[in-house]
Amino acid sequence: MQAVENISVVPTGAALGAQIRGVDLARDLDAETFRRVEEAFDHYGVIFFRGQDITVAQQIAFARRFGEVEINVNTQACLPGHPEILLVTNIRENGRYIGLADAGTTWHTDMSAYACPPRCSILYAKEIPVAADGAALGDTIFASSAAAHDALDPGIRGRLEGRRSTHSYLAKMNARRAAVGLTREITAEHLAKTPPTAHPVFRTHPVTGRKCIYVTEGECTGIEGMPEAEALPLLSELHRHLISPRFQYRHQWRVGDVLMWDNCSCQHLAVRDYGEDQRRLMHRVTVNGSVPF
Helix, strand or coil: CECHHHCEEEECCCCCCEEEECCCCCCCECHHHHHHHHHHHHHHCEEEECCCCCCHHHHHHHHHCCCCECCCCCHHHEECCEEEEEEEECCEECCEECCECCCCCCCECCCCCCCCCCCEEEEEEEECCECCCCCECCCEEEEEHHHHHHCCCHHHHHHHCCCEEEECHHHHHHHHHHHHCCCCCCCHHHHHHCCCEEEECEEECCCCCCEEECCCECCEEEECCCCHHHHHHHHHHHHHHHCCHHHEEEECCCCCCEEEEECCCEEEEECCCCCCCCCCEEEEEEECCCCCC
């Protein structure tokens, strides 16, 4: 068992994020150790562990401590024999990507078009792209939707309190195609599993009770009870506010990093500053969440 005395939580100094030191995820975590890890996760929104060496089974087992593991709709991009593991990668075999090459390349919160979006996503860095000088590429930027809500203009907050916004998987994919070029097929099965869904514009975190902005420009197609001409500029304004640099933490990956983020209290963007010849391979496990309120 992992000894709780070894653990330290080191905040990034940004609006969100902390490193957890002294934890080996290849070992079982006792109840008190896990309690401290989960407490840090709920508080900081993003936590990460450096220098991990874990198996597929160990990553899945760790994820299951946080809830039921989700099977991604993109089954063709999952690790063969392990549908719990989504491959986030630019690696090709026989001319085809073995996973999702465009995952995360626009600002978003994971799977928000689902009626019950995931609690968290856990990413394990197996290979990271590097520049000619050895510098790491492919950072991920996180923005605190909770801190952004706290700093929101009271007039806008009052105007939108209690409103719901429509999240669309198809709109998300179209936005990603326009921004970076889509690398995956959108099937009728995908769309059938992800019909447009309305969620609160300001979502309440189920553990901390903090209010969080829960909209994404391009992915949210409207606000219930509001004309489109009024709603779309508001959604754009909210999202631009949310992704302001003052609410951000930028994570520079190292091989062996295990990082997890809260899909209620933050949004993220994967920086695509590397080429096809610079390999990136991440194993992602997603944990089911609760209906937003």
